[in-house]
Amino acid sequence: MRDEVIPEVKNPKLSSWDVAYALNMAIACLITYWIMTHTLSRFVDESSDFLGGMWAVVATVFVFRETRLGSLSAGIARLIATCVSFALCLLVHSGGDGSIDSHRYIGNGAVGSA
Numbered sequence: 001m002r003d004e005v006i007p008e009v010k011n012p013k014l015s016s017w018d019v020a021y022a023l024n025m026a027i028a029c030l031i032t033y034w035i036m037t038h039t040l041s042r043f044v045d046e047s048s049d050f051l052g053g054m055w056a057v058v059a060t061v062f063v064f065r066e067t068r069l070g071s072l073s074a075g076i077a078r079l080i081a082t083c084v085s086f087a088l089c090l091l092v093h094s095g096g097d098g099s100i101d102s103h104r105y106i107g108n109g110a111v112g113s114a
Contacts, residue, residue, distance in 0.1 A: 025064050032060045
C-alpha cells in the first residue's frame with residue numbers, strides 16, 4: 001500500500017489547452033459518428049446504424065490521446081484485443097450455424113445421436 005497523499009485541487013481552472021483538447025475530441029467523435037452512420041446505412045437497418053455509430057464514438061474516445069504516439073499505441077492495443085476476441089469467437093462458434101452444439105442437430109431440428 002502506498003503512503004502517498006494525493007494533493008487536493010481547489011477550483012481548478014481550464015486552460016486553453018484543455019479547451020482545445022476537448023474540442024479536438026468532440027470533432028473526432030463527430031467525424032467518426034458521421035462516417036460510421038453513413039457507411040453502415042447501406043448495409044444495416046437504422047437502429048443498428050446508430051448503434052454502430054455510438055460504438056465507433058466509444059472507440060474514438062478510448063483511442064484519443066494527448067500525443068500521436070499515445071493514440072497509435074492505444075489503437076494498436078485495441079486492434080490486438082479485437083483480433084483476440086474475434087479468434088476466440090471463431091473457436092467457440094466453429095460448429096457451423098453459430099450454436100455451440102450444432103454438430104448434434106440434423107437438418108429438421110431433431111437431436112441426432114452424438
